[in-house]
Amino acid sequence: xxxxxxxxxxxxxxxxxxxxxxxxxxxxxxxxxxxxxxxxxxxxxxxxxxxxxxxxxxxxxxxxxxxxxxxxxxxxxxxxxxxxxxxxxxxxxxxxxxxxxxxxxxxxxxxxxxxxxxxxxxxxxxxxxxxxxxxxxxxxxxxxxxxxxxxxxxxxxxxxxxxxxxxxxxxxxxxxxxxxxxxxxxxxxxxxxxxxxxxxxxxxxxxxxxxxxxxxxxxxxxxxxxxxxxxxxxxxxxxxxxxxxxxxxxxxxxxxxxxxxxxxxxxxxxxxxxxxxxxxxxxxxxxxxxxxxxxxxxxx
Numbered sequence: 001x002x003x004x005x006x007x008x009x010x011x012x013x014x015x016x017x018x019x020x021x022x023x024x025x026x027x028x029x030x031x032x033x034x035x036x037x038x039x040x041x042x043x044x045x046x047x048x049x050x051x052x053x054x055x056x057x058x059x060x061x062x063x064x065x066x067x068x069x070x071x072x073x074x075x076x077x078x079x080x081x082x083x084x085x086x087x088x089x090x091x092x093x094x095x096x097x098x099x100x101x102x103x104x105x106x107x108x109x110x111x112x113x114x115x116x117x118x119x120x121x122x123x124x125x126x127x128x129x130x131x132x133x134x135x136x137x138x139x140x141x142x143x144x145x146x147x148x149x150x151x152x153x154x155x156x157x158x159x160x161x162x163x164x165x166x167x168x169x170x171x172x173x174x175x176x177x178x179x180x181x182x183x184x185x186x187x188x189x190x191x192x193x194x195x196x197x198x199x200x201x202x203x204x205x206x207x208x209x210x211x212x213x214x215x216x217x218x219x220x221x222x223x224x225x226x227x228x229x230x231x232x233x234x235x236x237x238x239x240x241x242x243x244x245x246x247x248x249x250x251x252x253x254x255x256x257x258x259x260x261x262x263x264x265x266x267x268x269x270x271x272x273x274x275x276x277x278x279x280x281x282x283x284x285x286x287x288x289x290x291x292x293x294x295x296x297x298x299x300x
Contacts, residue, residue, distance in 0.1 A: 056174045057298035060099040060144060062240075063291035064218040064260055065089065066184070067284065069105035069135070080283065086110035088284040090117035093139070096276075096291060100140045100169070102182030102218035108134060124150055125165050133163035136182045136219070145169040148177065153204055155197040158186050164201070166208065176296055179208045183219035185227070194223060198230050205235045209266065214296055216264040220287070224257035225250070237265035240273045240292040260290050269295040 067089050070082025079085060090113065093101055106114070108127075111134060115123055123139045129152060140147075149168035154161050166181040183201055186193035201217065208215045217237055221227035229252070232238055233245035240262040243253035258275065276289040 055176060055299050057296055058171050058174045058176060059293055059295050060171070061097055061291055062180075062216060062218065062262055062264070062294050063093070063096070063098045063101040063289065064103075064182075064220070064262055065092070065101060065285065065289050066104040066220045066260060066287040067106060067110060068286055070107040070109055072105075079286070082107055082110045083113050085284045086113035087117060088280060090114055092280065092284065092289055093118060093121070096289070098141075098291060099144050100138070100180055100216075101291075102180065103137045103139065104135065104182070104184040104220045106135055106137045111137065114139070122147060124167055125152065125163070129163045129165070132161055133165060135162055136165055136184055138165055138167050138180055138182050140167070140169060140180075144172060146172055153200055155183075155200050156186065156193040157184060157197070158190065158193070164197075164204075166204065168213075171296075178214040178216065178296065179211075181205070181208070181215070181217045181219075183217060183221065185220070185222045187222045194221075194227075198223075198227060202231060202234055205231070205237060205265075209236055212266070214264060214266045214268050216262075216294070218262050220260050222259050224259060225252050228252050228257070228261070231263065235265065237263040239263050240270040240294075258288060258290070260287055262290055262292050264294065267297045267299070269297065271295065 068079060068085060073079040073082060073085070111126065114137070115126065118139055120142060121139045122142050123137050124147065125133045125137070127134060133152060146169065147167060148170050150165065152163040152165045155164045164181065164183055166179055168177060168179050170177045181201070181204060185197045205215055205217060215237060217231065228239060228243060229245050229250035232243065233247050233250055238244065239253060241253040241255065244251055264270070270292050272293040274291055276291070281289045
């Protein structure tokens with residue numbers, strides 16, 4: 001007759017079996033294969049987190065357009081009423097599949113039309129900066145970008161003070177972020193005001209560039225070679241239509257220079273640069289509708 005084992009030992013063994021910590025897996029048993037995306041059990045009993053997705057690059061269409069303010073076309077002759085031309089501008093933006101655009105010379109009545117007609121876009125600053133901020137507006141396609149932050153700087157324009165706006169946007173598909181600045185400098189012989197505004201714009205580019213995001217500058221500089229050489233030569237941005245500059249040398253783009261510019265910097269590429277001035281554009285403004293494709297490269 002075998003010896004009787006103490007009850008306490010039998011209870012302890014049963015508890016260990018119930019807890020699943022007794023008896024190693026048999027050698028012939030199939031190993032457990034982890035399912036992707038589920039925790040895997042290691043020797044320490046912890047979990048291995050899934051790999052963090054790598055940031056991706058993305059493309060978008062960037063544009064600038066001086067829409068010719070209503071005050072320039074009131075009365076008989078010349079261009080049509082500002083509100084009519086604002087409707088044409090809204091159609092152009094949609095037809096050309098523009099994702100981000102900077103507009104200049106916007107008047108109150110034209111802004112109301114743009115706000116109503118660009119139903120899938122958001123516009124800033126709108127009327128939030130008062131009379132000093134209505135002339136310059138940045139619009140973007142809401143399904144592509146989300147607004148993160150806004151700001152503005154004071155610049156001189158035609159013997160007045162205006163607010164030069166900027167926005168910080170996040171691409172919804174990739175989470176990548178960028179800045180867009182919309183500028184308009186004084187016309188004609190107002191060189192002192194242009195120089196002052198240009199320096200303020202350069203300072204702003206440096207400040208935004210310090211956040212290590214792509215920075216884009218669009219708008220009507222009312223200058224050709226000089227503005228290009230100063231901005232490209234003293235910041236990290238470059239022009240969508242070519243050329244290069246440094247503090248000591250400058251080679252503007254080879255084609256006929258405009259006063260309207262598309263610029264950007266930090267791991268981006270430009271392609272398909274266009275200066276549209278067909279019949280529809282000419283019905284809206286005396287400026288070209290300038291646009292380009294931007295590729296924001298994936299980080300290394």
